[in-house]
Amino acid sequence: MxxxxxxxxxxxxxxxxxxxxxxxxxxxxxxxxxxxxxxxILELRYPEGRPTAGEIKNSLATTPFAASQVQPAGxxxxxxxxxxxxxxxxxxxxxxxxxxxxxxxxxxxxxxxGPTISGELARRAGLALVIVVILIVLFIAFxxxxxxxxxxxxxxxxxxxxxxxxxxIIPTGVFAVLGYLYGxxxxxxxxxxxxxxxxxxxxxxxxxxxxxRENLKNKVAPHFEDVVGLxxxxxxxxxxxxxxxIIVVLLALYIFGGTxxxxxxxxxxxxxxxxxxxSIFLAAPLLVTWDKWSSRRG
Amino acid sequence: xxxxxxxALSYFVYTSEQTEAAWSRPFRLGLDLxxxxxLVYRAxxxxxxxGDIAESMAALKEVIERRINIFGVSEPIIQxxxxxxxxxxxxxxIVELPGVTDVEEALAVISKTPLLExxxxxxxxxxxxxxxxxxxxxxxxASTTMISLASMYQDSGLTGKYxxxxxxxxxxxxxGTAPTGPTVLVEFTPDGAELFATITRDNIGKTVGIFLDGExxxxxxxxEEITAGEAQITGNFTVDEAKTLVRDLNLGALPVPIELDxxxxxxPSLGADVLDAGLRAGLIGFIxxxxxxxxxxxxxxxxxxxxxxxxxxxxxxIFKLIPVTLTAAGIAGFILSIGxxxxxxxxxFERLKEEMKRGRSIPEAVKEGFARAWLSIRDSNLSGILSxxxxxxxxxxxxxxxxxxLLIGIIVxxxxxxxxxxxxxxxxxxxxxxxxxxxxxxxxxxx
Numbered sequence: 001m002x003x004x005x006x007x008x009x010x011x012x013x014x015x016x017x018x019x020x021x022x023x024x025x026x027x028x029x030x031x032x033x034x035x036x037x038x039x040x041i042l043e044l045r046y047p048e049g050r051p052t053a054g055e056i057k058n059s060l061a062t063t064p065f066a067a068s069q070v071q072p073a074g075x076x077x078x079x080x081x082x083x084x085x086x087x088x089x090x091x092x093x094x095x096x097x098x099x100x101x102x103x104x105x106x107x108x109x110x111x112x113x114g115p116t117i118s119g120e121l122a123r124r125a126g127l128a129l130v131i132v133v134i135l136i137v138l139f140i141a142f143x144x145x146x147x148x149x150x151x152x153x154x155x156x157x158x159x160x161x162x163x164x165x166x167x168x169i170i171p172t173g174v175f176a177v178l179g180y181l182y183g184x185x186x187x188x189x190x191x192x193x194x195x196x197x198x199x200x201x202x203x204x205x206x207x208x209x210x211x212x213r214e215n216l217k218n219k220v221a222p223h224f225e226d227v228v229g230l231x232x233x234x235x236x237x238x239x240x241x242x243x244x245x246i247i248v249v250l251l252a253l254y255i256f257g258g259t260x261x262x263x264x265x266x267x268x269x270x271x272x273x274x275x276x277x278x279s280i281f282l283a284a285p286l287l288v289t290w291d292k293w294s295s296r297r298g
Numbered sequence: 299x300x301x302x303x304x305x306a307l308s309y310f311v312y313t314s315e316q317t318e319a320a321w322s323r324p325f326r327l328g329l330d331l332x333x334x335x336x337l338v339y340r341a342x343x344x345x346x347x348x349g350d351i352a353e354s355m356a357a358l359k360e361v362i363e364r365r366i367n368i369f370g371v372s373e374p375i376i377q378x379x380x381x382x383x384x385x386x387x388x389x390x391x392i393v394e395l396p397g398v399t400d401v402e403e404a405l406a407v408i409s410k411t412p413l414l415e416x417x418x419x420x421x422x423x424x425x426x427x428x429x430x431x432x433x434x435x436x437x438x439x440a441s442t443t444m445i446s447l448a449s450m451y452q453d454s455g456l457t458g459k460y461x462x463x464x465x466x467x468x469x470x471x472x473x474g475t476a477p478t479g480p481t482v483l484v485e486f487t488p489d490g491a492e493l494f495a496t497i498t499r500d501n502i503g504k505t506v507g508i509f510l511d512g513e514x515x516x517x518x519x520x521x522e523e524i525t526a527g528e529a530q531i532t533g534n535f536t537v538d539e540a541k542t543l544v545r546d547l548n549l550g551a552l553p554v555p556i557e558l559d560x561x562x563x564x565x566p567s568l569g570a571d572v573l574d575a576g577l578r579a580g581l582i583g584f585i586x587x588x589x590x591x592x593x594x595x596x597x598x599x600x601x602x603x604x605x606x607x608x609x610x611x612x613x614x615x616i617f618k619l620i621p622v623t624l625t626a627a628g629i630a631g632f633i634l635s636i637g638x639x640x641x642x643x644x645x646x647f648e649r650l651k652e653e654m655k656r657g658r659s660i661p662e663a664v665k666e667g668f669a670r671a672w673l674s675i676r677d678s679n680l681s682g683i684l685s686x687x688x689x690x691x692x693x694x695x696x697x698x699x700x701x702x703x704l705l706i707g708i709i710v711x712x713x714x715x716x717x718x719x720x721x722x723x724x725x726x727x728x729x730x731x732x733x734x735x736x737x738x739x740x741x742x743x744x745x
Contacts, residue, residue, distance in 0.1 A: 043568065074571070087402050087561070108568040110401070114340070114559030120388060128692035135684050143677050189627060192689060192697045196704065199685030200638070203678040207645065210674045238648045241594070245587055245644070246637035252583030253633050258572030260330065261630045268634065 003236075004229040007285035014282055018166055021173020030172070031179030033187035034081065034111070038118040042080045042090065043073065043109035044097065050078050051101055059100040065093050069183050073259055077108060084112050125191045132198050137161055140206065144213060150224050151291050159286045160205050163278040167201045168194050171270040184263055193267035200246070201275030204239050205283045211235050212284065224291050228284050236280050243276035308611045325617060328625030328699060331573045333566030334396040335404055339556040341389040345453060346554060355380065355389055357459060357553040362391060365407055391556060401563050414458035414484075416529070417451035417507040418497060451507040451514075454497050459553035460490025462527075464544045466537075469530070480540035482531040491527025499523040576629035583633055584610070587640060595647050598723065602643035605718040609639050612710050622706070628699035635707025638682065642715030646671045664723050668716065675712060682708045 003010065034041055051059075053070040056078060060066060069081040085093065090110060098105045137157035144153040171194070178184035211231035221227045247269055254265035329336050346354050355378045366374045375394040398404050462485045469481050486494055497506065498520045505517040508531050516531050535543065588606070591599035613632065617624060624632075650667035658666060686708065689701035 043565075045565075045567075077568075086558075087405065091402075106565065106567075107399075107563065108565040109563060111336075111562035112560055114338070124692045128688050132685050132688050135688065136681060139681060139684060143680075188697055192627070192700055195685055195689050195692075196634070196700075199682040202681045203641070206678045206681060207674050210677055214670075214673075234652070235648075238644050241648075242638075242641040242644045245590065245640040246634065248586050248590065249580075249583035249633050249637040252586060253576075253579045253630055255579070256575060256582055257579035257630065257633075258575035258626055260572055260626045261576070264627070264630055 003232055003281055004225055004285055004288055007281075007289065010281040010285060011289075014166055014278065018169050018173075021170045021176075024173040024176040025169075028176045028180035030176055030186045031183065033185035033190075034113045034118070035188040036118050036122050036186070038084055038113050040080075040082050040085050040090070040112040041109070042082070042093070042107070043077055044080070044094065045077050045106040045108050046101060046103060047076060047106065048103045050076055053078075056080070056097065059097060060093075063093065063096050065089070071183060084114060086112070121188055125188070128195060129191075129198075132195055133161055133164065136164065136198065136202050140202075140209070143206070144209060146213075150295070151287055155290055156209050156287070159283055159290065160202055160209075162286060163205060163275075163283045164198055164201060166278050166282060167197055167271055167275045170274045171197070171267055174270055175267065187263075189261070189264040190267050193264055193271060196268060197271030197275055200272060201279060204243065204276060204279035207238065208232060208235050208279055208284050212287070225288050228288050232280060232284050239276055239280055243272055247272050307615045325614075326621045326623045327569075327573070328623045328628065329394055329396055329562075329569075330564050330626050331569045331576075331624065332396050333399060333564050333569040334394065335398045335401050336560075336562040336564075337393040337395070337401075337404070337408070337558065338560040339391040339393070339408075340559040341391055342555045342557065343389050351380070351389060354459070354553045355391070358391060358556070361552055362393065362408060366393070366395070390559070397566075399563055399565055401561055405558065405561075414461065415509040416454050416456040416494070416497065417509055418454045418501050419450065419504045419507070420452035451509070454493070454506075456486075456490060456493045456497060457553065460486050460493060462487045462490070466540045466544050467530075479532075480535050480537050482535070482540055482543055484529045484531060486527040486529070488527070491525070494527060494529060495523055495525045572626050573629075576626060576633075580629065580633045580636070584636060587636065591640065591643075595644075598643075598647045598650065598719075601719055601722045602640065602647070604722060605643065605714050606636065606639055608718050609711055609714040610636065612714065613707060616706055616710070617703075622702060623699060624703075625699035627697065628703045631700040631703035632707065635704055635711065638708060639711030639714065642671070642675045642679075642711060643719055645674055646715065646719065661724065664720070668720050672716065675715065679708050679712055 050072065053072065056070045065082055065085065069079075071079045071081075073079045090107075090112075094105055094107060137154070137160070140157040140160050141154045144156045146153075172186075175184060175186055175190065179186065208231060211234055212228055215221070215227045215231050215234075216224075220230055250265050250269045250272065254262060254269060257265055341355060341358060343351050343354065359376055359378050363374075363376050366376065373396055375392075377392045379390045379392055380388070393408065395404055464482055464484050466480050467483045468479075501520050502522060503520065505519050507514050508516045508518075508529070518530075518532065584606075588603045591602050591606075593599070595602065613635070616622065622628065646667050649671045650663050653663035653666045653670075654660065683705060686701045686705035690698055690705065
């Protein structure tokens with residue numbers, strides 16, 4: 001199986017992409033949304049044509065409000081992101097903007113997130129990530145508990161987690177770049193997407209491992225390396241097909257879905273793609289490498 | 299059976315959307331789709347003993363519920379959410395008002411009710427420090443004096459929580475004095491009466507400060523221990539003021555002070571846009587998926603599409619029956635789950651193909667394929683279920699909607715894959731491996 005034979009090349013590709021993603025995260029930083037930082041989002045409809053982002057920012061210059069970001073949305077909407085403001089301040093802001101643009105504006109959406117919610121969300125999100133990862137290691141170790149030769153079951157779990165890290169770091173890196181270029185934010189939905197990716201990507205990995213388990217039991221090949229190669233050969237069509245079906249619906253959601261779930265669909269799509277790649281080109285080959293490495297030492 | 303069952307279900311899903319039907323059960327839409335207001339209040343429970351927090355929060359919820367019901371919002375959702383421990387602990391009250399987009403009005407209804415407190419004399423050092431700080435920065439003299447007055451009193455523990463009812467009375471003037479004007483008579487609950495008796499007994503000759511929303515309205519001097527469980531508030535009320543106060547007090551004084559932390563308003567047209575877009579995305583996704591499955595897996599692909607249709611119908615029926623509140627994220631979860639639901643079918647078909655290659659007959663291959671695919675399906679879906687459960691636990695309402703739909707979706711999809719797909723494939727009853735049937739059961743570019 002060429003994937004096993006050339007596994008070093010695929011490791012190198014993954015390492016390179018993960019490296020780039022980490023660099024992007026470190027260099028650009030993550031553009032956290034109001035879910036995490038607190039603040040306000042106001043979406044307004046300009047029924048008679050909207051001004052440009054620059055014009056809106058200029059008209060805010062004379063007010064105490066500074067919009068950190070002004071973003072067009074839909075056909076006639078504008079999304080403003082600013083510091084946390086209350087109802088009265090919001091009314092003042094809207095009337096100022098209405099005056100400048102000489103039209104009646106409709107408030108489509110307003111959210112103001114206080115520090116209690118945002119701080120708690122960040123704490124809980126971190127906790128949830130850790131719990132999911134631990135559960136997955138335990139789960140895989142449990143499911144594959146009867147497989148101990150030649151690679152013990154907890155190694156399957158650890159390899160799965162390594163690939164999961166890979167699957168999460170890459171979309172996060174992409175979002176760091178998108179955040180820098182287009183102001184795309186890391187919000188609660190992004191985290192949800194990542195947690196979902198954890199579940200789905202490990203799903204693919206488990207199917208491959210499951211094949212390895214079955215083939216080991218049936219002793220289809222003398223060497224572990226060949227068993228893994230054969231298992232991959234038997235499962236990659238399925239991995240690619242099922243991921244394709246998921247990616248198809250996600251793309252539909254991204255292209256045709258509502259504005260609120262666009263970035264969410266994008267994060268899921270990237271995560272799914274990377275996840276499929278990693279379960280074929282990373283997870284199983286890593287098992288082989290680990291096996292070789294430990295048998296050399298032993 | 300299966301066909302009849304799913305037809306009946308789809309009939310239910312369709313007709314229950316019509317309002318005339320006897321079993322009318324429209325989909326329940328979340329705030330982000332129907333439009334409305336989402337408010338999060340932070341409750342200040344620093345004054346409440348740790349053991350009583352849950353109880354106070356429940357009382358708070360009840361009071362807010364009462365106020366909102368008077369406001370006349372259809373199907374408001376009011377939840378208490380407590381989380382964290384120690385310093386990080388927070389107690390929140392989440393209020394969702396579907397269809398309400400005038401936040402100011404909603405806020406007024408919720409918060410425009412007095413917090414009633416009875417305080418005893420004594421220096422509240424924290425409050426004093428606050429008022430000192432305030433008097434340095436505050437330019438209004440009035441507020442400065444008000445705050446420092448408050449700092450001369452200490453909490454007694456007696457608050458509006460112990461209120462049974464309030465009423466306006468006009469006490470007959472004592473001989474030789476002018477009438478006192480309208481007075482508010484407060485009746486305590488038995489616990490409150492006991493507390494009030496203790497307070498009055500311990501403070502004979504001193505004043506008891508009666509505070510409304512932190513402002514001193516009256517500071518009568520205690521003459522004797524009062525065991526009757528009644529107190530009179532003689533502020534300088536007009537008749538109207540007294541009446542309003544009584545109404546508000548009866549509607550419920552807040553057992554714990556609350557502060558608005560976050561607000562979120564979604565206009566109705568934006569919600570409708572998002573809903574339309576979500577449905578369109580779902581439909582297009584489904585069609586593309588169906589085409590892919592039929593072109594690649596041919597006859598079994600068609601079976602998978604039928605089984606997916608059953609899946610969609612079951613899911614929609616479940617959304618109505620439980621009922622699940624659909625949010626934008628929930629719809630995204632549903633669309634995603636359609637993609638995932640295919641997974642089990644693909645696993646089975648790939649196995650089927652292998653079994654056929656080994657020379658088994660088609661019915662045998664179907665049975666074997668299912669048996670062998672089941673382990674993979676079970677293990678791989680369990681991981682998805684685990685993540686969905688964690689998401690549900692960690693999530694805010696937005697994420698919970700997504701996690702719940704995903705969770706139900708994974709479970710239902712396992713069911714439809716192993717029952718519906720299997721039954722349909724076996725029911726096709728292809729016995730012999732002719733050229734046509736082999737072509738139909740193969741896939742991709744193989745012959």
